[in-house]
Amino acid sequence: xxxxxxxxxxxxxxxxxxxxxxxxxxxxxxxxxxxxxxxxxxxxxxxxxxxxxxxxxxxxxxxxxxxxxxxxxxxxxxxxxxxxxxxxxxxxxxxxxxxxxxxxxxxxxxxxxxxxxxxxxxxxxxxxxxxxxxxxxxxxxxxxxxxxxxxxxxxxxxxxxxxxxxxxxxxxxxxxxxxxxxxxxxxxxxxxxxxxxxxxxxxxxxxxxxxxxxxxxxxxxxxxxxxxxxxxxxxxxxxxxxxxxxxxxxxxxxxxxxxxxxxxxxxxxxxxxxxxxxxxxxxxxxxxxxxxxxxxxxxxxxxxxxxxxxxxxxxxxxxxxxxxxxxxxxxxxxxxxxxxxxxxxxxxxxxxxxxxxxxxxxxxxxxxxxxxxxxxxxxxxxxxxxxxxxxxxxxxxxxxxxxxxxxxxxxxxxxxxxxxxxxxxxxxxxxxxxxxxxxxxxxxxxxxxxxxxxxxxxxxxxxxxxxxxxxxxxxxxxxxxxxxxxxxxxxxxxxxxxxxxxxxxxxxxxxxxxxxxxxxxxxxxxxxxxxxxxxxxxxxxxxxxxxxxxxxxxxxxxxxxxxxxxxxxxxxxxxxxxxxxxxxxxxxxxxxxxxxxxxxxxxxxxxxxxxxxxxxxxxxxxxxxxxxxxxxxxxxxxxxxxxxxxxxxxxxxxxxxxxxxxxxxxxxxxxxxxxxxxxxxxxxxxxxxxxxxxxxxxxxxxxxxxxxxxxxxxxxxxxxxxxxxxxxxxxxxxxxxxxxx
Amino acid sequence: xxxxxxxxxxxxxxxxxxxxxxxxxxxxxxxxxxxxxxxxxxxxxxxxxxxxxxxxxxxxxxxxxxxxxxxxxxxxxxxxxxxxxxxxxxxxxxxxxxxxxxxxxxxxxxxxxxxxxxxxxxxxxxxxxxxxxxxxxxxxxxxxxxxxxxxxxxxxxxxxxxxxxxxxxxxxxxxxxxxxxxxx
Numbered sequence: 001x002x003x004x005x006x007x008x009x010x011x012x013x014x015x016x017x018x019x020x021x022x023x024x025x026x027x028x029x030x031x032x033x034x035x036x037x038x039x040x041x042x043x044x045x046x047x048x049x050x051x052x053x054x055x056x057x058x059x060x061x062x063x064x065x066x067x068x069x070x071x072x073x074x075x076x077x078x079x080x081x082x083x084x085x086x087x088x089x090x091x092x093x094x095x096x097x098x099x100x101x102x103x104x105x106x107x108x109x110x111x112x113x114x115x116x117x118x119x120x121x122x123x124x125x126x127x128x129x130x131x132x133x134x135x136x137x138x139x140x141x142x143x144x145x146x147x148x149x150x151x152x153x154x155x156x157x158x159x160x161x162x163x164x165x166x167x168x169x170x171x172x173x174x175x176x177x178x179x180x181x182x183x184x185x186x187x188x189x190x191x192x193x194x195x196x197x198x199x200x201x202x203x204x205x206x207x208x209x210x211x212x213x214x215x216x217x218x219x220x221x222x223x224x225x226x227x228x229x230x231x232x233x234x235x236x237x238x239x240x241x242x243x244x245x246x247x248x249x250x251x252x253x254x255x256x257x258x259x260x261x262x263x264x265x266x267x268x269x270x271x272x273x274x275x276x277x278x279x280x281x282x283x284x285x286x287x288x289x290x291x292x293x294x295x296x297x298x299x300x301x302x303x304x305x306x307x308x309x310x311x312x313x314x315x316x317x318x319x320x321x322x323x324x325x326x327x328x329x330x331x332x333x334x335x336x337x338x339x340x341x342x343x344x345x346x347x348x349x350x351x352x353x354x355x356x357x358x359x360x361x362x363x364x365x366x367x368x369x370x371x372x373x374x375x376x377x378x379x380x381x382x383x384x385x386x387x388x389x390x391x392x393x394x395x396x397x398x399x400x401x402x403x404x405x406x407x408x409x410x411x412x413x414x415x416x417x418x419x420x421x422x423x424x425x426x427x428x429x430x431x432x433x434x435x436x437x438x439x440x441x442x443x444x445x446x447x448x449x450x451x452x453x454x455x456x457x458x459x460x461x462x463x464x465x466x467x468x469x470x471x472x473x474x475x476x477x478x479x480x481x482x483x484x485x486x487x488x489x490x491x492x493x494x495x496x497x498x499x500x501x502x503x504x505x506x507x508x509x510x511x512x513x514x515x516x517x518x519x520x521x522x523x524x525x526x527x528x529x530x531x532x533x534x535x536x537x538x539x540x541x542x543x544x545x546x547x548x549x550x551x552x553x554x555x556x557x558x559x560x561x562x563x564x565x566x567x568x569x570x571x572x573x574x575x576x577x578x579x580x581x582x583x584x585x586x587x588x589x590x591x592x593x594x595x596x597x598x599x600x601x602x603x604x605x606x607x608x609x610x611x612x613x614x615x616x617x618x619x620x621x622x623x624x625x626x627x628x629x630x631x632x633x634x635x636x637x638x639x640x641x642x643x644x645x646x647x648x649x650x651x652x653x654x655x656x657x658x659x660x661x662x663x664x665x666x667x668x669x670x671x672x673x674x675x676x677x678x679x680x681x682x683x684x685x686x687x688x689x690x691x692x693x694x695x696x697x698x699x700x701x702x703x704x705x706x707x708x709x710x711x712x713x714x715x716x717x718x719x720x721x722x723x724x725x726x727x728x729x730x731x732x733x734x735x736x737x738x739x740x741x
Numbered sequence: 742x743x744x745x746x747x748x749x750x751x752x753x754x755x756x757x758x759x760x761x762x763x764x765x766x767x768x769x770x771x772x773x774x775x776x777x778x779x780x781x782x783x784x785x786x787x788x789x790x791x792x793x794x795x796x797x798x799x800x801x802x803x804x805x806x807x808x809x810x811x812x813x814x815x816x817x818x819x820x821x822x823x824x825x826x827x828x829x830x831x832x833x834x835x836x837x838x839x840x841x842x843x844x845x846x847x848x849x850x851x852x853x854x855x856x857x858x859x860x861x862x863x864x865x866x867x868x869x870x871x872x873x874x875x876x877x878x879x880x881x882x883x884x885x886x887x888x889x890x891x892x893x894x895x896x897x898x899x900x901x902x903x904x905x906x907x908x909x910x911x912x913x914x915x916x917x918x919x920x921x922x923x924x925x
Binding site for chain 2: 279280281283284285286287288289290292294312321364414417418419420421422423424464465466503504505506509511512541542543544547548549551552553554555557558560562582583586601603620623627628629630631632647648651654655682685686688689690691692693695696697699702703708709711712715716728729731732733734
């Protein structure tokens with residue numbers, strides 16, 4: 001960094017040469033990309049063609065800088081999510097915010113960077129205060145910086161060369177606590193954004209690669225995990241500083257013009273590869289996918305009458321390949337935004353589209369923002385994906401938006417199935433969960449926390465040719481990691497694991513079943529002066545994760561929570577009995593061995609619970625969907641599942657029609673009984689089904705009579721308030737024009 | 742150009758592929774461009790009927806070309822669902838499950854099952870062989886989900902470079918609403 005670049009605001013440079021202003025670059029990038037279909041109008045990769053080795057060396061330097069930033073900086077953090085699980089990414093972006101290179105990690109968040117840059121340009125940041133080399137900006141706001149939710153916190157460092165912003169060193173990580181009324185990092189019970197916690201637009205929080213002293217105080221004062229969040233903040237900045245330094249070195253070596261033009265070529269090159277992949281792997285057409293998420297808050301939000309309601313959120317996606325060959329996701333028909341925490345803003349939706357697709361579509365090219373230009377969306381204003389108002393809460397947009405991610409990805413895997421690339425085809429699913437809250441230690445120290453263990457390691461859904469596997473992937477990152485039990489235990493002192501394992505039977509079933517989902521059982525020990533816990537996650541089991549299974553299989557179930565309060569656990573422990581799964585908590589309670597004052601099963605969002613010593617908090621989450629007709633499942637696979645305690649034998653008879661018997665303490669297939677059982681189930685299908693036309697006629701009468709529970713009818717009203725979906729819904733049921741839904 | 746053995750495609754279709762072979766396919770940097778044609782050959786060899794498969798759209802369902810220029814959805818058992826432009830589910834057998842007891846037959850443990858009244862489980866069967874072709878878990882009153890309406894002409898012409906003989910401008914349109922209109 002040169003002394004002159006530190007002192008000279010870019011506004012001075014912009015006056016001297018408007019083409020070097022950030023405003024010009026942002027809008028010229030948009031104009032040229034739209035006009036030509038090529039990133040920044042780059043129709044030929046001239047630098048690459050002229051000297052490929054130089055070009056690759058250039059990219060390698062930048063990509064290595066991002067990787068090194070991650071591998072070094074994350075050890076600055078103390079939060080398990082940042083340090084151990086690596087829920088973060090570091091990136092080098094162009095002046096316009098498009099990523100040239102990224103580290104491993106949350107790569108899809110590159111879709112949010114341009115949102116923040118454009119916001120700053122449009123709001124006059126370039127003139128006041130101006131961008132200086134080594135300035136530090138931070139934001140976590142979906143409206144202004146594209147964050148999917150406020151737990152995702154971004155740091156941006158402008159790289160200024162000769163008075164011109166030429167790049168941004170960026171970082172993002174998921175912090176442990178956001179300071180909302182409901183403790184944790186995904187407050188679920190927000191009414192509007194003023195309950196989202198410590199939310200702020202892009203804000204200059206430091207200069208010369210050093211945060212201002214007041215910034216640390218903000219974290220301490222406005223969140224419940226100040227020390228963790230300060231260290232996360234330093235982690236992001238440390239990596240960004242490493243990248244910024246590397247960029248100056250690269251510019252010194254290659255020249256600034258080469259840096260700018262080659263960066264555009266890197267992005268254009270990867271865009272082309274992704275576009276080619278779409279053409280090579282997908283089938284053009286219309287893929288309809290739907291999902292539903294309950295916001296079940298009636299009776300729980302009494303202070304805010306407008307939010308004291310049960311809502312059913314509709315996620316509706318029509319995916320097409322547009323005329324330019326891009327994947328286009330039309331979200332019309334999705335619900336209107338509401339007074340709940342599950343709204344999203346367009347930047348976050350783009351992150352959701354790319355969360356799975358960025359890896360799936362771009363694994364054979366340079367990882368850059370190129371792929372972001374190959375995926376687009378139609379987000380109607382007023383909808384849950386584009387509220388058209390700043391006040392919408394988006395504290396846990398992932399409650400429904402993770403399903404958007406899985407739907408976008410499922411369109412790709414369905415396409416790959418039709419093209420014959422069956423090895424890539426699977427039921428994409430990732431219903432994650434977490435436990436979050438706060439407490440006060442015996443010595444009076446308050447703290448807030450989030451345990452991410454049920455987020456970072458989901459099961460795979462079933463593939464088109466084999467079962468899914470448990471705890472093998474994290475849709476948001478290439479790095480599957482649930483974190484060490486001990487890491488969370490020392491940061492959340494009262495939560496001790498009694499169990500952290502697989503919950504038998506918990507998956508979407510089919511010819512091939514999803515990977516078995518996870519379960520945890522936490523025992524509350526030494527709760528201190530106070531300890532509370534609530535649930536935060538994506539799909540809860542009130543509805544399935546998405547509304548359709550793959551090819552005859554069942555969609556993944558959602559997550560659930562069991563809270564046992566006032567237990568006799570010490571007595572059971574003396575007998576050598578401890579519940580280690582969600583279902584064991586339920587079964588031991590039902591058998592009377594585990595005595596409880598109260599057992600609650602939450603299939604919707606569990607609110608804050610004050611927990612005492614010997615209470616239990618248990619969850620199931622992180623499973624996958626099934627593939628194909630369960631009656632076609634190999635009976636030997638069913639027996640194997642029973643023998644390794646993956647799926648209970650009694651349940652297998654019902655869903656798979658496979659009858660098992662025990663021989664030498666092992667399950668074996670009863671061939672004759674299985675044939676008879678499967679024949680009986682086929683007969684049942686004949687007898688209990690009807691032509692779809694008969695169902696349609698009966699159901700149409702219910703539609704006309706509005707014979708549905710209130711939240712379902714409200715959902716139809718909300719979705720049909722958008723014209724195109726209104727025509728679709730009315731057209732399907734052939735409703736009279738005068739009929740009011 | 743990378744190619745893979747036809748037998749590997751057969752094993753994928755059968756679900757018998759060795760995990761290491763599947764891993765090898767997953768790790769290909771560039772997919773074999775001829776896969777679609779190999780896939781069609783493998784599928785065509787297996788079905789007991791002669792119509793040309795244009796596209797496999799589900800485990801058992803194909804869009805096939807009829808001799809009279811029609812394009813229909815057909816099950817591998819031979820049952821025909823009619824014009825592919827109308828959602829094939831409209832010609833299926835449908836079982837609707839609505840109770841907690843029925844949900845517990847397909848989801849485990851009990852707490853993982855969706856909630857009645859808010860959800861119904863729709864199982865779509867082939868009227869010929871009663872294979873379960875699709876599952877929807879949606880609120881009652883929800884329209885049928887049209888999983889895929891392929892744009893076959895664009896696919897064969899622009900993506901594969903081998904246009905279909907009966908290419909026409911009106912193939913790519915959703916005719917499901919016309920179908921439900923006949924049920925009034």
